[in-house]
């Protein structure tokens with residue numbers, strides 16, 4: 530975007546207003562370029578970055594199951610306010626899910642501006658990526674595919690977490706993953722979100738020039754991050770499936786560490 534100064538010195542020191550120059554150059558009628566596309570791009574980048582940072586945290590919390598049922602129970606209870614209020618309030622998790630869902634919807638709406646809107650555009654982009662064999666174009670095509678998938682997969686997951694926050698826990702999550710048969714859904718969501726987020730982070734670095742590193746180095750970091758979170762996600766899913774399989778005859782039973790069960794019993798006894 531070029532900024533025209535209010536006054537421009539012309540030959541022999543005289544000054545002329547930019548408006549006069551625009552008129553003489555026949556540019557006065559031309560509509561000024563709106564700043565909205567740039568502003569919306571910035572909003573899309575910010576919402577995308579926040580969602581990627583959320584997913585980093587989310588995967589670490591979900592993978593706490595790798596340290597055992599009590600570790601995942603503790604993380605779940607932390608978000609339910611158990612250690613602050615002495616009691617669980619699952620609706621606190623719904624508040625977080627609501628905020629993430631708003632951010633997700635905003636990001637998806639902004640991203641739809643860049644989506645190819647008809648078959649001809651899709652064909653052109655795919656042909657371009659094929660002919661050019663340009664890795665960044667191919668990455669963009671994959672980001673569009675995975676973004677499209679996340680419209681459905683992430684929405685379904687957010688809906689479930691928003692309305693059934695009390696159904697999160699070592700046994701409850703494992704029962705959902707195994708006995709409710711959600712593990713194929715989670716594999717698809719994991720692949721989509723990690724590919725989409727990784728490509729998104731790489732494109733943000735290229736677009737905004739931070740960190741200022743060669744593309745090849747940024748790509749290496751991108752694939753390392755994607756690889757790390759895919760492995761972490763698959764290991765966690767494997768753990769939920771293993772627990773869910775072992776727990777298949779007791780679906781609905783909740784996991785509570787012995788000390789917490791005792792505490793809860795005492796509290797109920799006092800009431």
Ligand code: HEM
Nearest residue numbers: 625626629683690697702705715718719722762763765766
């Ligand atoms: C605040 C919002 C969210 C909450 C509370 C949440 C909670 C959870 C929980 C408890 C699990 C463990 C499995 C289960 O209980 O069914 C899980 C798994 C998963 N979630 Fe979320 N989630 C949220 C947002 C998202 C978003 C926006 C995505 C993006 C697609 C996502 C993708 C996944 C994936 C891929 C898994 C499987 C993880 C694995 O492979 O082990 N989640 N989530």
